Amino acid sequence: MAIIVRRPDRWKTCVLALLGVVFLSPAFAAKSTLPKGLKLPKDVKVPNDTPVAIYLPANDLGTRFYVNTIGAWAYPGKSLDDARSALGGQFFPQMKPVALTDAGAFADGTYGLLLAINPTWNIASGMLTLTLDYKVYDGSAKKLLEGSRMESVGLNTSGPMGGFPNAANRAMQLVMVDVLVKLKPNAGLYPATAQIPAIDRELLIDRKKAVNTGTAFYINKKGQMMTAAHVLRDCLVLEATKDGVTLPVKLNASSNLLDLAVVDSGKPTDKALPLRIGQTITLGEGVTNVGYPLQGLLADSPNLTRGNVSARAGMKGSVGLFQFSAPIQPGSSGGPVVSDGGELLGVTVSSLNAAALIKDGLLPQNVNFALEAKYAAMFLRDSHVDFSEVKPKANGNMTIANEAAIGSVLQLSCYQ
Amino acid sequence: MKCFLLCLGVSLGSVVVAAEPAKTPPVTPAPTSVTTPAPSATAAAPSVPASALPAMSFYGSIADDELFDLIKKSDQFTRLDKGLFGSPLNLRVMHTLQPTAGGKATGLLSAIFTGGTLGLIPAVTNNSLMVTYEVRVHGRELVSYSYQRTFTRAVNIWAKDETHGLGKEGLDWLRGTAAEFTAAAATDAKLASLKKEYERYFGVPPTN
Numbered sequence: 001m002a003i004i005v006r007r008p009d010r011w012k013t014c015v016l017a018l019l020g021v022v023f024l025s026p027a028f029a030a031k032s033t034l035p036k037g038l039k040l041p042k043d044v045k046v047p048n049d050t051p052v053a054i055y056l057p058a059n060d061l062g063t064r065f066y067v068n069t070i071g072a073w074a075y076p077g078k079s080l081d082d083a084r085s086a087l088g089g090q091f092f093p094q095m096k097p098v099a100l101t102d103a104g105a106f107a108d109g110t111y112g113l114l115l116a117i118n119p120t121w122n123i124a125s126g127m128l129t130l131t132l133d134y135k136v137y138d139g140s141a142k143k144l145l146e147g148s149r150m151e152s153v154g155l156n157t158s159g160p161m162g163g164f165p166n167a168a169n170r171a172m173q174l175v176m177v178d179v180l181v182k183l184k185p186n187a188g189l190y191p192a193t194a195q196i197p198a199i200d201r202e203l204l205i206d207r208k209k210a211v212n213t214g215t216a217f218y219i220n221k222k223g224q225m226m227t228a229a230h231v232l233r234d235c236l237v238l239e240a241t242k243d244g245v246t247l248p249v250k251l252n253a254s255s256n257l258l259d260l261a262v263v264d265s266g267k268p269t270d271k272a273l274p275l276r277i278g279q280t281i282t283l284g285e286g287v288t289n290v291g292y293p294l295q296g297l298l299a300d301s302p303n304l305t306r307g308n309v310s311a312r313a314g315m316k317g318s319v320g321l322f323q324f325s326a327p328i329q330p331g332s333s334g335g336p337v338v339s340d341g342g343e344l345l346g347v348t349v350s351s352l353n354a355a356a357l358i359k360d361g362l363l364p365q366n367v368n369f370a371l372e373a374k375y376a377a378m379f380l381r382d383s384h385v386d387f388s389e390v391k392p393k394a395n396g397n398m399t400i401a402n403e404a405a406i407g408s409v410l411q412l413s414c415y416q
Numbered sequence: 417m418k419c420f421l422l423c424l425g426v427s428l429g430s431v432v433v434a435a436e437p438a439k440t441p442p443v444t445p446a447p448t449s450v451t452t453p454a455p456s457a458t459a460a461a462p463s464v465p466a467s468a469l470p471a472m473s474f475y476g477s478i479a480d481d482e483l484f485d486l487i488k489k490s491d492q493f494t495r496l497d498k499g500l501f502g503s504p505l506n507l508r509v510m511h512t513l514q515p516t517a518g519g520k521a522t523g524l525l526s527a528i529f530t531g532g533t534l535g536l537i538p539a540v541t542n543n544s545l546m547v548t549y550e551v552r553v554h555g556r557e558l559v560s561y562s563y564q565r566t567f568t569r570a571v572n573i574w575a576k577d578e579t580h581g582l583g584k585e586g587l588d589w590l591r592g593t594a595a596e597f598t599a600a601a602a603t604d605a606k607l608a609s610l611k612k613e614y615e616r617y618f619g620v621p622p623t624n
Contacts, residue, residue, distance in 0.1 A: 073512065075512075162514075229554070230554060230556070233556065255613070256553045256554055257553055257554070257613050257614060257617070259504070315502025316499060316500055316501055316502050317471060317497065317499070317502040318502030318503065318504070319504065320617065321502070375617055378616075378617060382616075
């Protein structure tokens with residue numbers, strides 16, 4: 001009786017292994033997942049060895065929100081970030097993000113091509129549309145390409161709010177294919193000679209609209225200003241405007257915990273606000289608040305409101321805040337709360353969310369919060385920023401307060 | 417630029433920080449007479465470890481009571497409090513639960529069988545659960561730890577689910593992530609720096 005021993009079909013193993021290599025390769029992944037109707041020319045290498053630096057505004061990358069109707073979180077920002085990472089790995093494995101460090105500078109790295117993208121999401125009739133406006137620069141900041149790509153998908157594709165990753169992936173693919181097809185880049189044409197920290201920020205920002213606006217005020221004669229830290233988050237370009245004159249300003253010191261920051265205009269002034277010696281606050285004393293609220297809706301002139309110190313503490317759990325009744329609006333953040341003697345009592349930082357409370361049947365009126373000047377003084381000393389202190393004026397009045405407050409304030413604009 | 421936000425009617429953090437809505441505290445009538453119990457040696461308030469982080473508010477998108485209790489047991493988060501609406505510090509536990517790629521096809525087929533048998537056959541799901549622990553300071557993320565796992569479970573559609581849709585295995589895993597997070601937080605340099613800065617400005621909170 002013959003015993004037949006079957007050898008394993010080695011050829012099958014080899015074929016499977018080969019197919020595995022082909023299908024799992026980045027080149028195949030990049031080409032096989034291209035949107036319908038798109039093809040890469042044969043002379044375009046994928047994965048591409050061009051050292052690309054890619055910029056997306058921090059505000060867009062951090063976007064997320066809770067959708068009450070479906071009880072789920074939607075992450076448009078993460079979808080953009082994931083698309084950038086995944087597609088960057090497929091098309092441009094050497095791609096590096098252009099991102100700010102905690103110190104406010106760009107992280108180290110070099111590049112040959114700079115891709116700056118400005119996303120806009122829109123939802124209408126169950127459809128989600130992502131538009132990516134983009135610009136491409138070489139290492140010498142010469143603009144090589146500019147365009148816009150749009151992708152619309154069903155909002156709930158692949159589960160609740162699953163349209164976000166789909167739209168981000170497809171739109172990002174279209175942009176990268178544009179770059180590959182129109183520039184036919186490679187590392188020889190665009191070597192990694194430019195430094196990411198040296199990128200001109202004007203190339204990246206969207207000048208059409210500031211992502212944040214707020215209020216700042218001079219704290220010393222050197223032209224240094226104080227404001228709320230949340231006004232300045234992730235700004236690439238910061239500007240202060242007063243009476244139609246715009247000054248570039250730089251971040252000098254910041255505390256997220258205090259929600260306080262100092263920016264430097266480098267331009268001397270005689271309009272700085274002094275602090276009251278000892279930074280005492282009297283419950284009920286009159287205050288003036290000046291700010292630049294509702295940019296785009298109101299004229300670009302400072303808004304002055306009057307009120308009084310209504311409580312020595314803020315909401316339950318808050319620290320360092322007092323409550324005041326002078327009305328404020330979005331854009332008032334960072335503005336000064338000034339005593340009738342013209343002394344700084346606090347820095348406007350927040351307000352009760354009236355819209356949320358109305359849902360609970362409550363209508364708050366003029367419940368606003370400012371950080372006490374004593375913490376501002378500690379912060380300024382810690383940051384080695386000059387400021388002056390004066391004795392409380394016994395015979396202060398509204399005119400003194402208004403002149404001091406209006407003279408010291410500027411509008412801050414943050415661009416990404 | 418962010419038209420869709422307006423369309424949805426949700427806020428992503430305006431220039432002025434919006435505070436959480438205040439809840440009206442229940443009105444408690446004042447007692448007409450008070451009997452003060454004798455002080456007891458064992459009735460002293462529990463002391464707070466020196467390593468405890470400053471008081472912070474808490475929000476959990478899933479199993480928030482269970483996770484809150486587990487996290488609060490750790491030395492770092494002894495001062496965690498759900499009612500601190502105005503605190504600049506906030507611990508958020510967020511989750512996403514989505515079917516895996518295979519789970520979508522399986523789930524659809526399973527749902528057909530389950531529906532066809534009026535629920536006699538349980539529905540089979542395969543979901544990926546990701547849970548993220550974030551400590552935020554004035555709404556800005558300071559530290560973030562994420563944990564992810566995939567679960568397959570058979571769901572009897574008529575049975576009462578007390579596992580937040582995760583199944584026993586999923587809920588046990590979720591509870592385990594609380595211990596992982598608190599262990600990681602204990603050695604986190606950014607949290608240590610936050611504690612130092614907080615105590616610099618607002619003093620060391622009382623430890624009992």
